[in-house]
Amino acid sequence: MSQQTSVLYDVPGPRQRRITLISSLVAGVVLLVGAYFLIYRPLDENGQLSMELWGPLIDPSNENFSQVWERIGLGFKNTLLAAALAIVSSLVIGTLLAVLRIQLKSLIRRRFTGVATPLAYLLRGLSRLLSAVTRVCVEVFRGLPVVLTIFFVARGFPEFGLYFDNFWYLVIGLTIYNSVVIGEILRSGMEGLPGGQAEAAAAIGLSPAQTTRMILLPQAFRVMLPALISQLVVVLKDTSLGFIISYEETLNIGKQLIGVLGNPIQVYVVIAVLFIVVNYSLSKLAQYVQRRLARGRKTADTPAQNPPPAALVSQAEGGGGGGGGMGA
Numbered sequence: 001m002s003q004q005t006s007v008l009y010d011v012p013g014p015r016q017r018r019i020t021l022i023s024s025l026v027a028g029v030v031l032l033v034g035a036y037f038l039i040y041r042p043l044d045e046n047g048q049l050s051m052e053l054w055g056p057l058i059d060p061s062n063e064n065f066s067q068v069w070e071r072i073g074l075g076f077k078n079t080l081l082a083a084a085l086a087i088v089s090s091l092v093i094g095t096l097l098a099v100l101r102i103q104l105k106s107l108i109r110r111r112f113t114g115v116a117t118p119l120a121y122l123l124r125g126l127s128r129l130l131s132a133v134t135r136v137c138v139e140v141f142r143g144l145p146v147v148l149t150i151f152f153v154a155r156g157f158p159e160f161g162l163y164f165d166n167f168w169y170l171v172i173g174l175t176i177y178n179s180v181v182i183g184e185i186l187r188s189g190m191e192g193l194p195g196g197q198a199e200a201a202a203a204i205g206l207s208p209a210q211t212t213r214m215i216l217l218p219q220a221f222r223v224m225l226p227a228l229i230s231q232l233v234v235v236l237k238d239t240s241l242g243f244i245i246s247y248e249e250t251l252n253i254g255k256q257l258i259g260v261l262g263n264p265i266q267v268y269v270v271i272a273v274l275f276i277v278v279n280y281s282l283s284k285l286a287q288y289v290q291r292r293l294a295r296g297r298k299t300a301d302t303p304a305q306n307p308p309p310a311a312l313v314s315q316a317e318g319g320g321g322g323g324g325g326m327g328a
Helices: 002-008 014-045 051-058 065-109 117-143 146-160 166-191 195-203 208-223 225-245 250-261 264-301 310-327
Strands: none
Touching: 051 065, 051 264, 065 117, 065 166, 065 208, 065 225, 065 250, 065 264, 117 166, 146 166, 146 225, 166 208, 166 225, 195 208, 208 225, 225 250, 225 264, 250 264
């Protein structure tokens, strides 16, 4: 391991390590000084660090503390619930959409030799039509801003007699947008795999659907896991767009608290910390899952030690017995 490390880069010597340490200390001091003069002092001079503004958020003895955190807790619960349902539904629909697009592409290339020629042309034309429709839907919904998707769902569904709670309008809007994004992530992951895997699956008699389900899709999930986790974090943050339909998520309730308490900086700092903690936890979860998958793959790829042939084992046992007889 040390030889590989020394080949990849030059190990810094004592002088370089001292320079790095001094540079890090100087950069840290500069950042602290800059934070003091550019952030702390302006806030302190404007009274933004007073307990009158921070008390309702950090002082349990404050008369408004329990009510404020009860409202923030309600908003955060609504945010997590909407995000969880949108994530699950987006993963399910996105996976189905990716599989559908892959299957339609394989059907377009298929000759349909086992059926009559007119029917074969009809099936190929139908496959091309469905492929074009799904591609147009993907491009339209992926190109729309998610805030417009949520707004159209909340205003368009009632026009067709579909009345839901604002919670469901938000979940449906987020699902429509993120399912096409996740579908494209998985589709690109499956198409980026080596073509020999699909050919090998066809050689052993697997159908295109079985090849996609058993071989391509699991590998696409593993390969595209970082992109999927990033998109799931986006889903969580996009729940804040529920304010346009008056859904009481965290940011909307924060705006209500600001109207009563008059401390926007303090409320938004607390909300930002909550989102950072949750998103950081999701990123660490992604790293953990990646390590587990990589460890499992290495374990599976490690060749097992072949046992000695039975003939050699019997010969060795027989040789040992003959030696004992000669000694006797």
